[in-house]
Amino acid sequence: MKIKNICCIGAGYVGGPTMSVIAQKCPEINVTVVDLNEKRIAAWNDEDVENIPIYEPGLSGVVAEARGRNLFFSTDVDEAIDKADMIFISVNTPTKTYGIGKGMAADLKWIELCARQIARVATSDKIVVEKSTLPVRTAAALSDILHNTGNGVKYHILSNPEFLAEGTAVEDLHAPDRVLIGGDYTTEEGSKALQALVDVYAHWVPKENILTTNVWSSELSKLTANAFLAQRVSSINSLSELCEASGADVAEVARAIGKDSRIGPKFLQSSVGFGGSCFQKDILNLVYIAKSFGLNEVADYWEQVIIMNDHQKRRFAANIVKTLYNTVSGKKIAMLGWAFKKDTNDTRESAAIYVADYLLNERAEVVVYDPKVTSAQIYADLDYLGSRSEEENRNLVTVVNSPYEAIEDAHATAILTEWDEFKKLDWDKVFESMLKPAFLFDGRRLLERNEMEEKGFKFYSIGN
Numbered sequence: 001m002k003i004k005n006i007c008c009i010g011a012g013y014v015g016g017p018t019m020s021v022i023a024q025k026c027p028e029i030n031v032t033v034v035d036l037n038e039k040r041i042a043a044w045n046d047e048d049v050e051n052i053p054i055y056e057p058g059l060s061g062v063v064a065e066a067r068g069r070n071l072f073f074s075t076d077v078d079e080a081i082d083k084a085d086m087i088f089i090s091v092n093t094p095t096k097t098y099g100i101g102k103g104m105a106a107d108l109k110w111i112e113l114c115a116r117q118i119a120r121v122a123t124s125d126k127i128v129v130e131k132s133t134l135p136v137r138t139a140a141a142l143s144d145i146l147h148n149t150g151n152g153v154k155y156h157i158l159s160n161p162e163f164l165a166e167g168t169a170v171e172d173l174h175a176p177d178r179v180l181i182g183g184d185y186t187t188e189e190g191s192k193a194l195q196a197l198v199d200v201y202a203h204w205v206p207k208e209n210i211l212t213t214n215v216w217s218s219e220l221s222k223l224t225a226n227a228f229l230a231q232r233v234s235s236i237n238s239l240s241e242l243c244e245a246s247g248a249d250v251a252e253v254a255r256a257i258g259k260d261s262r263i264g265p266k267f268l269q270s271s272v273g274f275g276g277s278c279f280q281k282d283i284l285n286l287v288y289i290a291k292s293f294g295l296n297e298v299a300d301y302w303e304q305v306i307i308m309n310d311h312q313k314r315r316f317a318a319n320i321v322k323t324l325y326n327t328v329s330g331k332k333i334a335m336l337g338w339a340f341k342k343d344t345n346d347t348r349e350s351a352a353i354y355v356a357d358y359l360l361n362e363r364a365e366v367v368v369y370d371p372k373v374t375s376a377q378i379y380a381d382l383d384y385l386g387s388r389s390e391e392e393n394r395n396l397v398t399v400v401n402s403p404y405e406a407i408e409d410a411h412a413t414a415i416l417t418e419w420d421e422f423k424k425l426d427w428d429k430v431f432e433s434m435l436k437p438a439f440l441f442d443g444r445r446l447l448e449r450n451e452m453e454e455k456g457f458k459f460y461s462i463g464n
């Protein structure tokens with residue numbers, strides 16, 4: 001079966017970049033990315049390709065190459081569904097904020113809406129691909145909806161979770177460690193559907209890197225991969241506190257253990273805590289699933305990863321207060337970075353939000369600089385927490401366009417995101433323009449202690 005038309009529902013951080021790369025690498029396939037969000041689609045279609053709604057290194061070049069040729073962005077969801085032989089569902093699956101499973105389970109409302117819409121519109125057989133991260137066995141629910149509310153056409157459901165990381169999305173999509181496709185390989189038709197998607201990726205991914213499994217293994221592998229990655233960060237972060245107490249240096253410990261090929265060097269960078277839209281949500285989902293099977297010890301084991309991460313964020317903020325003589329009330333704290341990691345404008349679950357909230361509860365005046373995050377986003381993130389009125393957030397928080405403006409007359413500077421430009425700041429100038437003693441809190445292990453102390457800073461660094 002040769003795929004000619006692909007539709008992707010959801011033009012977000014996953015749907016946008018993933019489909020752009022498929023279109024780039026498969027010029028004979030028409031790829032239409034649809035979304036209900038008109039503003040987002042308008043931005044994807046902006047004449048100036050630098051204005052696409054997601055900042056990812058290299059992405060604008062990919063979009064420029066394929067857009068208008070075989071890559072289209074549209075709000076006409078029905079038309080794109082009807083035309084497609086293969087439909088990716090790449091909508092958001094956030095943690096539920098209400099009802100059963102509140103604060104834990106994934107909210108599958110948008111997934112179900114997509115399924116119902118596909119069933120209503122489709123007049124020919126479709127391969128439906130789960131691109132969103134979903135709880136294990138979601139494909140059964142999708143199949144139920146599609147086959148019971150549809151127009152009598154046939155559906156094959158595949159699971160094809162996405163492993164890209166933000167900030168390196170294009171690189172990850174061009175050369176993935178693996179592509180995972182779950183499908184029903186026990187039937188001839190199921191195998192054909194699986195093969196159709198394998199053939200799409202085989203345009204640029206070596207065959208040995210395309211793994212096929214049954215649907216449940218694929219769904220569960222995505223949650224597992226994120227849980228393992230987050231667990232490594234929480235593990236090294238837990239040790240950062242022990243390093244601070246004992247005189248060891250977490251970077252040295254990480255290097256020493258990472259040299260063991262069984263452990264490996266990646267994801268051992270101690271930090272102010274992991275953020276991003278997925279680690280916390282996916283682990284909470286895993287915990288919820290384990291609990292729903294009555295596996296309480298399994299649930300407790302994974303929940304600890306989140307508990308440690310919350311502790312790390314709180315501990316970083318609390319240390320600022322403690323170091324500034326137990327009060328930051330009325331003091332200016334410069335925060336460098338707001339995004340949850342460098343090279344992205346995404347702020348979802350960023351540690352910076354929680355550190356700022358903590359400091360604001362202590363009545364600090366916070367000044368934020370981030371090279372890619374807008375002030376509107378920063379205020380929206382704080383408002384969303386609901387810790388204080390919107391007016392108070394605007395009174396207490398200032399967003400500026402230059403790091404030097406942020407640090408001017410600051411009592412303390414805190415690095416929250418590891419943007420490369422922070423390494424290259426003129427730190428002598430920073431020291432000069434801060435109030436003394438000039439406290440510097442490095443939440444990303446970006447700077448060298450000796451160098452900063454020589455310049456005169458009172459320097460605090462995670463795990464050292």
Ligand SMILES: NC(=O)C1=CN([C@@H]2O[C@H](COP(=O)(O)OP(=O)(O)OC[C@H]3O[C@@H](n4cnc5c(N)ncnc54)[C@H](O)[C@@H]3O)[C@@H](O)[C@H]2O)C=CC1
Nearest residue numbers: 010011012013014035036037090091092093110132133162
């Ligand atoms: N952000 C990331 O780096 C990664 C995310 N994922 C998973 O991919 C999924 C999508 O994540 P993101 O792209 O970050 O989310 P996102 O929130 O950036 O994008 C989702 C888009 O879907 C649209 N949408 C929702 N319901 C719709 C409907 N019924 N019809 C049309 N459009 C609809 C929304 O308007 C939104 O623009 C989630 O399940 C996430 O866990 C997986 C790997 C990486």
Ligand SMILES: O=C(O)[C@H]1O[C@H](OP(=O)(O)OP(=O)(O)OC[C@H]2O[C@@H](n3ccc(=O)[nH]c3=O)[C@H](O)[C@@H]2O)[C@H](O)[C@@H](O)[C@@H]1O
Nearest residue numbers: 162163164165166233267268269271274275276278340341
């Ligand atoms: O499902 C998802 O959404 C994605 O989640 C993560 O990707 P992402 O969240 O974009 O970014 P990561 O590079 O994993 O970083 C996550 C957080 O952990 C932090 N981190 C990461 C690595 C490390 O060593 N230390 C550390 O503190 C980062 O600063 C960031 O806040 C996974 O890496 C992707 O494989 C996955 O597809």
